[in-house]
Structures are given as structure tokens and as C-alpha cells.
Amino acid sequence: MSARFDVDTARKDFPILSKPVRGRRLVYLDSAGSAQKPRHVIDSVRDVYENDYANVHRGLHYLSERASARYEEARETVRAFINAPEQHEVVFTGGTTEAINLVAWSYGRSVLGPGDEVLITCAEHHSNIVPWHLVREQTGCVVKAVPVQDDGTFRLEDFARLITERTRVVSCFHVSNVLGTVLPLRDIARLAHAQGAVVVVDGAQGIVHLPVDVQELEVDFYAFSGHKLYGPSGIGVLWGRAELLEAMPPWQGGGGMIDTVTLSATTWADLPDKFEAGTPPIAQAIGLAAAIDYVSDIGIDAIARHEQEVLLYATQRLASVPGLSLVGTAAGKASVVSFVMDCAHPHDVSTIIDQYGVAVRAGHHCAQPLMDRFELSSTARASLALYNTTEDIDILVESLEKVREIFQ
Numbered sequence: 001m002s003a004r005f006d007v008d009t010a011r012k013d014f015p016i017l018s019k020p021v022r023g024r025r026l027v028y029l030d031s032a033g034s035a036q037k038p039r040h041v042i043d044s045v046r047d048v049y050e051n052d053y054a055n056v057h058r059g060l061h062y063l064s065e066r067a068s069a070r071y072e073e074a075r076e077t078v079r080a081f082i083n084a085p086e087q088h089e090v091v092f093t094g095g096t097t098e099a100i101n102l103v104a105w106s107y108g109r110s111v112l113g114p115g116d117e118v119l120i121t122c123a124e125h126h127s128n129i130v131p132w133h134l135v136r137e138q139t140g141c142v143v144k145a146v147p148v149q150d151d152g153t154f155r156l157e158d159f160a161r162l163i164t165e166r167t168r169v170v171s172c173f174h175v176s177n178v179l180g181t182v183l184p185l186r187d188i189a190r191l192a193h194a195q196g197a198v199v200v201v202d203g204a205q206g207i208v209h210l211p212v213d214v215q216e217l218e219v220d221f222y223a224f225s226g227h228k229l230y231g232p233s234g235i236g237v238l239w240g241r242a243e244l245l246e247a248m249p250p251w252q253g254g255g256g257m258i259d260t261v262t263l264s265a266t267t268w269a270d271l272p273d274k275f276e277a278g279t280p281p282i283a284q285a286i287g288l289a290a291a292i293d294y295v296s297d298i299g300i301d302a303i304a305r306h307e308q309e310v311l312l313y314a315t316q317r318l319a320s321v322p323g324l325s326l327v328g329t330a331a332g333k334a335s336v337v338s339f340v341m342d343c344a345h346p347h348d349v350s351t352i353i354d355q356y357g358v359a360v361r362a363g364h365h366c367a368q369p370l371m372d373r374f375e376l377s378s379t380a381r382a383s384l385a386l387y388n389t390t391e392d393i394d395i396l397v398e399s400l401e402k403v404r405e406i407f408q
């Protein structure tokens with residue numbers, strides 16, 4: 001792991017960053033939406049298709065064996081990255097959304113009954129709200145939400161108050177995709193476990209900015225997507241404790257997840273195959289492993305330190321733009337900066353600064369309950385990745401000055 005991180009060198013690893021946008025330098029500040037890909041990932045995906053591609057776990061021929069071996073090596077790479085105890089606890093999914101749906105449909109539907117409680121927070125992405133609403137319709141469970149303070153902070157005492165003996169599941173983000181707030185997962189897990197509830201973590205943003213050790217966090221499930229971690233889209237991970245996954249029924253049926261099938265009955269395969277029905281995202285899993293290798297080579301701590309420097313700079317510069325308000329200023333937050341301007345709607349802000357090559361996301365960020373809480377319909381959001389620089393922030397701030405000139 002390198003102690004010093006050189007952002008200019010790292011930027012050269014990402015081919016897209018040197019392509020002009022509207023004739024200007026690309027300032028890509030939408031990595032919370034999806035991150036750009038380093039050449040190492042792009043090359044590894046191409047390499048699979050050029051050299052080692054076939055369906056996995058089905059053929060006994062050379063290419064199927066090669067593809068299967070690489071697919072399973074990818075699982076080991078993920079296991080090591082999150083320090084999961086066992087390789088078979090790592091289930092490949094299509095993304096965070098599918099991973100949370102797996103937990104909701106399989107675990108949730110089997111343990112939840114009328115009046116049982118699922119505790120989320122008011123800042124969840126819709127993918128950690130809607131699956132629980134769907135399961136509520138089937139089970140009669142109750143979905144409650146932990147409130148947020150004005151600065152984007154969550155109070156542990158609110159978790160303590162809302163986790164009761166009726167709570168069966170606590171499902172919450174690691175890093176908020178709107179506020180950047182980091183939740184104290186281990187403290188939450190201890191409160192939940194004391195009441196016999198399990199903890200599901202939406203790690204879509206957490207895995208990108210923080211070192212994740214699922215054993216140290218003491219959580220029960222951790223879900224994330226490849227595409228936000230510099231890997232391909234269409235691949236994600238659900239890690240779960242073996243004893244929980246083993247007791248859970250499959251939620252999708254098909255090839256690859258069975259032990260035996262007759263016309264009248266099916267028995268399931270062991271973990272992790274039980275939860276991987278159908279042809280999995282093969283090249284994508286291998287590409288995700290390449291992304292993890294890339295990130296691990298630089299060092300997630302070095303990346304986090306760099307991002308924190310740029311975040312501090314961005315926070316200070318944006319706070320000095322007249323009429324701009326930051327949404328989410330919790331201490332220790334990760335690299336997501338949401339803001340609103342008094343002179344223009346976030347959609348207009350985003351459209352105008354796009355003319356200067358600046359890509360930010362504007363909208364509700366799939367977190368409508370959080371928007372309601374702050375009485376906003378949307379925000380603009382600059383989200384950072386390892387390749388962002390203070391120069392990117394300077395260009396962002398200059399382009400926001402243009403917005404002010406237009407609207408005032």
C-alpha cells in the first residue's frame with residue numbers, strides 16, 4: 001500500500017478523463033452516480049472476452065473451466081477486500097439494489113410477521129426503502145425511520161430509542177449519497193443485536209470511500225455495487241453471515257441454483273450458488289475484481305486521505321459562493337457535497353455548468369423522503385472520487401459564478 005498518492009499519475013489511468021467535453025477539460029463530479037473506469041478494469045473485461053470467455057459452472061470444456069476459475073477468483077478478491085470470513089458468504093448480484101431486494105425478499109419475508117419492525121433512516125436511497133415497503137405488503141410488518149438533524153447528523157440515541165424488541169431488521173446506509181454522513185455501524189449493530197435484530201448495510205457509497213471490514217463493523221449483511229467502485233455496471237455484491245444465508249430460502253429460481261430438480265420438487269445448491277440463479281455477470285465480476293485490485297494497489301486509506309483534502313477544499317470554496325447553501329455538513333462526512341443556490345433551480349445549475357464541462361447530478365438522488373425532510377425538491381450534488389483535484393473544484397466554483405451572473 002503506497003503512503004503517498006499522486007492524483008496526476010492516477011488520472012492518467014482513466015482514459016475518459018483526457019477526453020474533452022464540449023471542448024473543455026472534463027470535470028467529473030458525479031462519481032456517486034457512477035465512477036469512471038481505469039484502464040486496468042477496461043483491459044481486464046476485454047481480456048476475459050478475448051481469452052477466457054464461456055458460461056461458468058456448466059461446461060467441462062477448457063474455456064468454461066477458465067471462466068469459472070476467474071469468476072471464483074473474483075469472489076475471493078471481494079472476500080479479502082471486505083475481510084469476510086468465508087468465500088461462500090459472498091454472493092454476486094446485479095448491484096446494490098438487487099442485493100437489498102435479495103435480503104428483503106428472502107430474509108425479510110421469512111422472518112417478518114405482522115407488527116414486526118424494520119428500521120431504516122429517513123436518508124435512505126429508494127433501493128433501501130421500496131423493497132421493505134414491498135415486503136410490508138406481504139408480511140404486515142412496520143417500517144420505521146430514524147430522523148436526521150439539520151446538519152445531516154444522525155443521533156445514536158435515536159437509534160437506541162427506535163430499536164425495540166419488535167425490531168427484526170435494521171437496514172441503513174454506510175455513507176449517505178446525498179449528505180455524505182457516515183453512520184456508526186458498529187454502535188448501531190450492537191444496539192440491534194441486543195434486541196435480536198439483524199443489520200443490513202447499504203454500502204453503495206461506503207465501499208468507495210472507507211475501508212470496510214465486515215467483521216469489525218459487526219454487521220450481518222453488506223451490499224454494494226461494482227460501478228461506483230470503478231468497476232463495471234451490472235455487478236454487485238451481497239455479503240451475509242453464513243449462518244443467516246444458509247437458513248434463508250432462495251428468492252429466484254433457475255439454472256445454477258439447484259441441487260436436483262424433478263417435475264414435482266427442487267432442492268437447492270449450497271452457498272453461494274443458491275442465490276445466483278441464471279447466468280451470472282461473468283466478465284463484470286472479473287472486472288470488479290480488477291477494480292478492487294486497482295483500489296487496493298493505491299490503498300483505500302490513501303484514497304480516503306486524498307478525497308478528504310479535496311472535500312475540505314470544496315466545502316470551503318462552495319460555502320463562500322454567495323447564495324449557496326450546503327445540505328449536509330456532518331463532522332467526518334465522506335466525499336459528497338450537496339448544495340442549493342438561491343438564484344437557480346438545481347436542474348438549471350447542472351445544465352448551465354455542464355456547458356463548462358462540469359458534470360454534477362441534480363435531482364432528488366432517489367432519496368425523496370430526505371428531500372421532504374429538508375423541504376427541498378432537489379439539490380445539486382458534487383461527488384468526489386480518487387481522480388478529482390482542487391482544480392476541478394476551482395472550475396466548479398467558476399462555473400457557479402456564471403450561473404449567478406445569468407440569474408441575477
Ligand code: 7TS
Binds near residue numbers: 096097176177361
Ligand atoms: N444505495 C445508495 C446509497 C446509492 O447511492 C445508490 C445509487 C444505490 C443504493 C443503488 O445502487 P445501484 O447500483 O443498485 O443502482 N446511487 C445513485 C446516486 O446517488 N446517483 O445515481 C445513483
